[in-house]
Amino acid sequence: MVDRALGCGRFRASLVPKQFLSVAGDNTLLQDTVIRLAGLDLAAPMLVCHEDHRFSVAGQLSILDLDHQGIILEPVGRNTAPAAAIAALEALTLAEDPVLLVLPADHVVSDPVALGQAVSKAAEGVKKGHLALFGVTPSAPETGYGYIRRGAELLTDLYRVDEFVEKPDHDTACQYLADGDYLWNSGMFMFSAKDYLEALQAYSKSIYDSCHEAYQTLVREQEFARLSEEAFSRCPSNSIDYAVMEHTAAAVVVSLNAGWNDVGSWSSLWAIGDKDEHGNVLRGDVLIEDTRNTYVHAKASPGVHSGS
Template identity: 40%
Template sequence: MSSFKITPVILSGGGGTRLWPLSRPDKPKQFLPLASELTMLQATAARTGDRARYAPALIVANRAHADEIEAQLAAIGSAPRAILLEPAARNTAAAIALAALSVEPDDVLLVMPSDHVIEKVDALHEAVAAGVPYAAEGWLVTFGITPTHAETGYGYIRLAEPLDAHVHRVERFIEKPLRPAAEAMLADGGYAWNGGIFLFKASVMIEALEEFAPQILEQTRLSLAQAERSGLRVMPQADAFAGCPSESIDYAVMEKAPRVAVVPVDLGWSDVGSWDALYELGPRDAAGNLSQGVVRLVETANCLVRSEGPRVSMLGVSDLIVIATGDEIMILPRGQSQEVKRLSGA
């Protein structure tokens, strides 16, 4: 690892609608302890807590969540560099533009979503170290997650020729595929999942935005020039920020830039994008049940059961997802949790 410190950028603007009824607009999934005792935001911040390697993080989030973010980070003793509070959701390109414009041009930024699980944190640090020389030389670096199955819910990265033993040039990005294409990519072996983690110099990202997404750069720059500031909070001007096109960083920049590198890595990664994904993370009991809260299971197998209040008692059933909160109880077959939006109205 180089002697300079990398600045983490934690993107925390997601709504987490697929994990309804626990995840809701006022407290989406990144603020919930879904996969450990820490909330997902806290776990993300803790990954880059080593001050020998990483500078304090920039948090980019929804303005409505400012108090929650400050409280959760204070609870684990993590002091961010700043909290950039978006007045409206404008996808990841605008969020990353805000971060790149808020640091020195030569700063190297590590962008991470706040709502992903990474079980192999040491592997993340090693992958970042492998990517740093390329980021310093002007490459936009992404991290390709080693696929474990033919997943249709993720984008993919096609690896081109190796640049060294750990890093490849990116041949192309691929949108979420149909199952036959996902199975073919898994069999081929030259593909990785796109986990949405990036490493780059701020100036290089700004130059790429200038070339490929100039309106996003112009509007975010204008919104920051007129921003209100209070303590750690930076509140971009709403009308200027609203003028940003809502585009992902992949579409706006990464798919178009000429010097994009990928570090393939096995991170034990999940985007926890559904209740089924959370079930796969475990740990499960001998009957295959994953339960949290006050739960009583008799002759019940392969279920995900979580209660935030009332006791849930189940007898003689299998392969169900049961989520109970103070004002909602959701029951559906395991394997169909992507259909939650039909219940939540999201």
């Protein structure tokens, strides 16, 4: 399993990336990501992060005594396709034919049992040589997500990918919701390390070559494995979707209904929170009056909110 712990998110506190924040409970999003996977039949996670965040990642895992297989340090951000390639190359040194579950470290999944079922379904496709994505069944005409149009059903809840579509306008999103064949693109993947690297070499050879070269520069320091900045900086920046999935005929999508949320906006913080009888989500020492359907978080000092 690979946790992608690099992105800074769309809201920050003191420039702290959101995966290091406790926005959905007592644990941080990174800690919750690792914890929810501990009950699945997976190896301990391998993490990929920017080298500036190495001590935050290691410290948050250590606090809860969470096991891992190492932390790969990127000197510069190059998006998800290179990160997955480096992780795949590393995984191949640990097992003969490893399967990677690639996850962002800053998402919420409220139903880990349903996630486990989706992972098991994706594994069936991976055994047949497919590269799997996890598509979330939409609950609203969301304009902030990319969509995946599913095609023929290959196995129960496992479909061929017919099309990737960019973030739609509201009217188009309403059409997607009514159609029933469009899923939100969660940014979560599962594939064998060998199949991913072969596809990357076929469709984005410059990324493959750059990552292969950069991996040779890996320097290990205790739990960290550091890539050379000179080598890795030459790697093009691209996502797994654009570099591989939109090109390969082996792409499949698994339906995911597990309370997924990418925590990408203030409204999503309200959506994932425990609400009082007036629809308010209150965190910390908060006093409210005449307030409904509002998110209030007071961390360092008491908070007062009046009016909705």
